[in-house]
Every structure is written in structure tokens, then in C-alpha cells.
Amino acid sequence: GGPVIIVGAGHGGYQVAASLRQAGFSERICLINDEAHLPYQRPPLSKAYIKGSAGPESLMFRPEKFYQDQTIELIAGRAASIDRTGRKLHLASGETLPYGHLVLATGARNRLLDLPNANLPDVKYLRILDDSEALRLVMPSKKRAVIIGAGFIGLEFAATARIKGLEVDVLELAPRVMARAVTAEVSEYFQERHREAGIRIHLGVQATSIEAEGGKVTGVSLSDGRHLPADLVVVGVGVLPNIELAAEAGLPVAAGIIVDEYLATADPDISAIGDCALFASPRFGGSLRLESVQNATDHARCLAARLTGDRKPYDSHPWFWSDQGDDKLQIAGLTTGYDRVVLRGDPAKKAFSAFCYKGDKLLGIESINRAGDHMFGRRLQAMDRTITPEQAADESFDLKGALA
Numbered sequence: 001g002g003p004v005i006i007v008g009a010g011h012g013g014y015q016v017a018a019s020l021r022q023a024g025f026s027e028r029i030c031l032i033n034d035e036a037h038l039p040y041q042r043p044p045l046s047k048a049y050i051k052g053s054a055g056p057e058s059l060m061f062r063p064e065k066f067y068q069d070q071t072i073e074l075i076a077g078r079a080a081s082i083d084r085t086g087r088k089l090h091l092a093s094g095e096t097l098p099y100g101h102l103v104l105a106t107g108a109r110n111r112l113l114d115l116p117n118a119n120l121p122d123v124k125y126l127r128i129l130d131d132s133e134a135l136r137l138v139m140p141s142k143k144r145a146v147i148i149g150a151g152f153i154g155l156e157f158a159a160t161a162r163i164k165g166l167e168v169d170v171l172e173l174a175p176r177v178m179a180r181a182v183t184a185e186v187s188e189y190f191q192e193r194h195r196e197a198g199i200r201i202h203l204g205v206q207a208t209s210i211e212a213e214g215g216k217v218t219g220v221s222l223s224d225g226r227h228l229p230a231d232l233v234v235v236g237v238g239v240l241p242n243i244e245l246a247a248e249a250g251l252p253v254a255a256g257i258i259v260d261e262y263l264a265t266a267d268p269d270i271s272a273i274g275d276c277a278l279f280a281s282p283r284f285g286g287s288l289r290l291e292s293v294q295n296a297t298d299h300a301r302c303l304a305a306r307l308t309g310d311r312k313p314y315d316s317h318p319w320f321w322s323d324q325g326d327d328k329l330q331i332a333g334l335t336t337g338y339d340r341v342v343l344r345g346d347p348a349k350k351a352f353s354a355f356c357y358k359g360d361k362l363l364g365i366e367s368i369n370r371a372g373d374h375m376f377g378r379r380l381q382a383m384d385r386t387i388t389p390e391q392a393a394d395e396s397f398d399l400k401g402a403l404a
């Protein structure tokens with residue numbers, strides 16, 4: 001019993017609060033929010049929001065009235081330390097909140113570029129609403145963007161910047177884009193599509209310095225000796241999970257806050273969810289830390305269920321999406337560790353899926369402009385079923401039949 005205090009009002013934190021009330025939890029709920037906005041959706045920050053002109057309200061999960069009606073206390077501020085013996089959370093403001101259960105939903109922060117001039121105003125990152133606002137504001141006055149990192153966020157922003165008429169160069173150290181996340185087939189498709197849109201993608205290179213004059217960025221030098229002019233640099237080189245609060249309280253951390261399959265830390269009164277959590281996964285074997293809305297939201301639901309008496313291990317199937325220009329990528333399952341990829345559909349027709357197998361086990365499906373394949377993949381996984389690589393590659397094979 002006792003109050004549930006949630007640190008971080010992002011996707012995970014918001015969802016725990018909402019799901020707790022939905023399940024009838026009647027004690028105090030506090031949501032500690034260190035951003036100057038009501039809890040909001042992050043994915044549009046690099047997609048629709050940055051492209052459009054809608055106001056911040058368009059991103060909010062719920063209006064302020066929801067929190068009042070549900071008696072979810074939104075507390076502006078930052079959690080500073082945890083007193084585990086006294087079961088109290090200390091805020092940076094000096095305020096102290098006693099907890100029955102503490103939820104760490106602290107997310108992740110951008111990895112910063114360690115180069116001279118990287119802190120100039122023309123060098124931007126993209127994680128929070130304020131970042132997206134700042135980019136939206138400066139883009140009309142910029143001509144040439146260099147984007148460092150060809151991950152999801154870098155490429156989503158690249159596509160938007162190009163649509164807005166900027167010259168765009170993307171730098172990537174790996175030999176292909178989104179190399180850690182998708183198959184070579186999907187990387188190649190997106191490289192081609194971005195190049196068609198006029199984006200220059202430079203693979204196997206690194207930024208070695210940012211040049212500036214009078215505090216304004218003028219260009220970026222590359223590890224291969226080249227120099228690219230630029231008046232805007234956007235950095236998307238990955239994130240670091242926010243584990244410090246947990247670590248300083250003596251909780252085990254590694255590449256995330258370590259939690260078991262119930263999302264509990266070593267302290268039974270403290271759980272961690274979402275981007276900051278390194279969770280034990282019986283389904284996938286070993287520990288996982290994922291960065292997705294699905295992961296944060298489903299973690300939150302699993303934890304809210306446990307805190308209201310329905311204790312089950314976390315066992316949701318991962319899924320993900322990314323919008324880049326006119327293309328929609330959707331991923332069902334975890335497509336890492338495969339030894340065979342079969343394509344369904346035709347990249348030349350801008351609609352195909354990459355089915356990833358390890359032996360005869362289907363690990364996941366990466367779909368491009370094939371929403372039907374994606375939904376099929378999610379339903380197939382939910383039913384713990386599979387189809388053979390031959391069936392996957394055969395367009396005359398009826399996917400719906402495999403779900404019957």
C-alpha cells in the first residue's frame with residue numbers, strides 16, 4: 001500500500017499513472033515532471049510536428065483536466081535522490097515525498113557530441129519538445145544541414161529538412177544506415193530513397209570538427225579529409241539511459257537500471273520501466289533494453305497490473321515504427337541475430353517486407369509500406385505461430401489463412 005510516486009512523465013510514466021487509475025488504484029499518485037509541458041508524445045517530434053505548424057497541445061496525451069479528474073498529481077520538478085530506508089523521494093526543490101512504491105521512468109538523454117564548437121546554438125539535438133520547437137523555428141533561415149548519425153531520428157529529420165528545402169548531408173560511421181536496427185535490405189532501400197530525394201549520405205565517416213565563425217557554424221570536417229559547408233548541425237548519435245538516480249541509491253545498474261521479469265529492481269519497493277530499464281526477458285533469453293513507445297507503454301501496463309494485484313512477468317512482443325519522407329517502416333518482433341532474410345513484395349515497387357529467420361524460427365518482420373504484413377506479423381507472434389521462409393517469400397501464400 002501507500003502512494004505511488006513516478007519519476008519521469010514521458011510515455012512510461014504517464015501510462016503507469018493512467019493505468020493505475022483505470023485498474024481502480026485509489027491511493028495517492030504523483031507524477032514528477034521535469035519538462036515544462038503536460039505529458040506528450042515523443043515520436044512526432046522528428047516527424048509530423050517538426051514538419052507542420054500545429055501547437056504543442058497537438059502532442060499532449062491528455063488535457064490538464066484529465067489529471068485533475070483522475071487525481072494524478074503532476075509535480076513540476078526533478079527527483080534528486082532516493083532514501084530507500086525511509087522510503088522517501090527527495091526532489092531538487094527540497095520537497096520530500098513518501099512512497100509505498102517508487103517507479104523510475106526516467107527515460108534516456110542524448111549522447112552529446114564530444115567536439116569543439118559542439119555547444120554552439122547552431123548544433124541541435126532532438127529528444128524533447130523544446131528541441132523540436134527550436135529546430136522548427138530555425139529551419140526556415142537555414143540552407144545547409146549536416147546530420148551526424150543515420151539512425152531513425154537522424155534520417156527522419158533529414159527527410160523533413162529536405163522537404164523544407166534545405167541541402168542535407170548525413171554522416172554515418174557504420175557502412176550502412178540504421179545498421180544496428182534493421183537488415184541490410186532495408187538499409188539499402190532507405191539509402192536509395194533518401195538519395196533520390198536529394199539527400200547526400202556519407203557512410204563510413206565521422207565528423208572530426210565543427211568549424212564556426214563569430215559563433216555561427218560554417219561547416220563540418222570529416223574523417224576522410226573532406227569538408228562540408230553547413231549552417232545547421234543536427235546530432236543523432238544515440239542515447240544514454242538515465243540511471244544515475246538509481247545508481248546513487250545503490251540499486252544495481254549496467255546498460256540500464258537492472259530489473260527482473262516483473263520490472264522490479266533489487267529493492268521490491270522500486271521498479272523501473274521504459275528506456276531506462278534493462279529487463280530480464282525469459283522470452284528472448286537474457287536482458288534487454290529497448291527504446292520504443294511499445295516497450296515503455298507495455299512495461300507501464302504490466303507494472304500497473306502488478307501494483308493492483310495482477311502479478312505477471314512482462315512478456316509483450318516488441319514492435320516499432322519510423323516514418324521517413326513518404327515511406328513507413330514498421331517492425332514486428334526483434335530482428336537481431338537472424339541468419340536468413342527472405343523478402344516478400346518488391347523494393348522496386350516501394351512495398352516489401354523482410355522476414356528475418358534464425359534457422360526456421362521467425363524472429364521478426366520489417367515492413368516498408370506494407371501495413372498488412374506488419375499487422376500479420378504482430379498477430380502471428382501473439383498466437384506464437386510461424387510460417388516457413390518459403391511461405392513468406394511466396395506472394396500467393398495466404399497470410400490470413402495462417403492466422404485462422
Ligand code: FAD
Nearest residue numbers: 008010011012042043078079106107274275291292293296
Ligand atoms: P521518456 O519518454 O524519455 O520520458 C522520461 C522522462 O523522465 C523525461 O521527460 C525526462 O525528462 C524525465 N526525467 C528524467 N530524469 C528525471 C528526474 N530525475 N526527475 C524528473 N524527471 C526526470 N519510439 C517508437 O516506438 N516509434 C517512433 O517513431 C519513435 N520516434 C521517436 C522520435 C524521437 C524524436 C524520440 C526522441 C524518440 C522516439 N521514439 C520512438 C522513442 C520513444 O519516444 C521512447 O522510447 C519513449 O519515449 C520512452 O519512454 P520513457 O517513458 O521510457 O522515457
